[in-house]
Amino acid sequence: MIPEEQQDQAALYALGLLSVDEVAAFETQLRSNEELRVLVSELKAAAADVSMLAPPHTPPPQIRDRVLQEVALIRQAEASRITSRGAWLPWAIAAALALFCGWLALDHARLSRELAEVRTRDPLAQTTVYVLAPTAQSDQPGARATVTWLKSKQTGLIKVTNLPNPGPARDYQLWAVDANHKDPVSAGLIKVDANGTAEVRFRPAEETSQVKAFAISLEREGGVAKAEGPILLAGTG
Amino acid sequence: MEQTTQQAADSELMARISAGDQGAFRALYDRLSGPLYSLVCKMLGDVAEAQEVLQDVFVQIWRRAPTYDAGQSTVFTWAVLQTRSRTIDRLRARGRRARIVAGSLDEGEPMLPHASTAVTAADHVVMNDEASRVRTAFKTLPEDQREAIELAFFNDLTHHQIAEQLQQPLGTIKARIRRGLLKLREQMQTV
Numbered sequence: 001m002i003p004e005e006q007q008d009q010a011a012l013y014a015l016g017l018l019s020v021d022e023v024a025a026f027e028t029q030l031r032s033n034e035e036l037r038v039l040v041s042e043l044k045a046a047a048a049d050v051s052m053l054a055p056p057h058t059p060p061p062q063i064r065d066r067v068l069q070e071v072a073l074i075r076q077a078e079a080s081r082i083t084s085r086g087a088w089l090p091w092a093i094a095a096a097l098a099l100f101c102g103w104l105a106l107d108h109a110r111l112s113r114e115l116a117e118v119r120t121r122d123p124l125a126q127t128t129v130y131v132l133a134p135t136a137q138s139d140q141p142g143a144r145a146t147v148t149w150l151k152s153k154q155t156g157l158i159k160v161t162n163l164p165n166p167g168p169a170r171d172y173q174l175w176a177v178d179a180n181h182k183d184p185v186s187a188g189l190i191k192v193d194a195n196g197t198a199e200v201r202f203r204p205a206e207e208t209s210q211v212k213a214f215a216i217s218l219e220r221e222g223g224v225a226k227a228e229g230p231i232l233l234a235g236t237g
Numbered sequence: 238m239e240q241t242t243q244q245a246a247d248s249e250l251m252a253r254i255s256a257g258d259q260g261a262f263r264a265l266y267d268r269l270s271g272p273l274y275s276l277v278c279k280m281l282g283d284v285a286e287a288q289e290v291l292q293d294v295f296v297q298i299w300r301r302a303p304t305y306d307a308g309q310s311t312v313f314t315w316a317v318l319q320t321r322s323r324t325i326d327r328l329r330a331r332g333r334r335a336r337i338v339a340g341s342l343d344e345g346e347p348m349l350p351h352a353s354t355a356v357t358a359a360d361h362v363v364m365n366d367e368a369s370r371v372r373t374a375f376k377t378l379p380e381d382q383r384e385a386i387e388l389a390f391f392n393d394l395t396h397h398q399i400a401e402q403l404q405q406p407l408g409t410i411k412a413r414i415r416r417g418l419l420k421l422r423e424q425m426q427t428v
Contacts, residue, residue: 008411010415011418014418017395041309042419042422043422045314046421047317047318048310049371050371050375050386050391051273051390052272052368052372054275054391055278056272059274063270063274063288063291064267067266067291067296071262074296078257161304
């Protein structure tokens, strides 16, 4: 039997009325209480039913056209990314390419200086987003990750979805492919939860000023100094 | 979780959408766009904004389809809660909460419905039938519970704000929301 106070919290949680701290505390209880999870599921369904009290309106057809068009574009972009992932080169070639990009960057020093000035003025402009998709070595087609990288602070945030538990004595490890390093730089281990998701802040083991890509590999437990295992997800900014 | 035929069909659509099936996405749009749009219109009270939000919501549904878990909720519940969350973001971004609260218990200016050729007659019948069931079930709740739930769900008011607005103790409001939602769920299984 769930105490009334906890039921109250469950109802507020279902309606999204709890504060961030309260949500965190409640979700801790949820993880270990199956009965509570069932109750939350029921309450969310009831909350969703309330939406049907809204007076009925029908969206105009052009919204449908716009939505379908946007989704078709996204699908196209995803398809081209998946096609290109088959051509993902081994680490050494990636590093060479990164170095080549570095040389190009030097060749465009003036542009870089201007860019640096703009970025100094606007902190948001310093942020780069990398979308990581499964590589040809991956057997997890649904896995995805997004890295938000703030070069000036040398920190990032990675969000992972649909990446299953790595299995016994294994860990997922994040790598930064940087133009100034021969080998990818370790950016830490990623622990996914039971839903295959993770959201963690990270800082690469060494300074990485020209990150060309991020990648996730499957390594032995505790991680390795130099990537050894299969690269499961990778993506450029 | 036991699923109705419609819920199972929705789950199947979501599985196909996760695999990149745009036909399945079109079918889901045709089935859910009406109720989701109605919800956004009710919360925002602005047709143009509601259309923008609806568009965002469906693109989000496409992107997040792989994260949908049929064991956690039905597709309808999942989609409604995402829509509500997105609409609340819009409300907060526009800082229009005060205006919405002021008009919380009436419908405001009526909005003209738009013609649509996309939604099938069968979808309309299913949704109208479902909405009718919800209204019938909702009417069985005591008025104070209905009021608290509507304020919480449609108007982005916290339980603290609802308690203040209705001049009731916080514990009373929490209990009304909880009892109301549980009773609604129970009634939906009988009506």
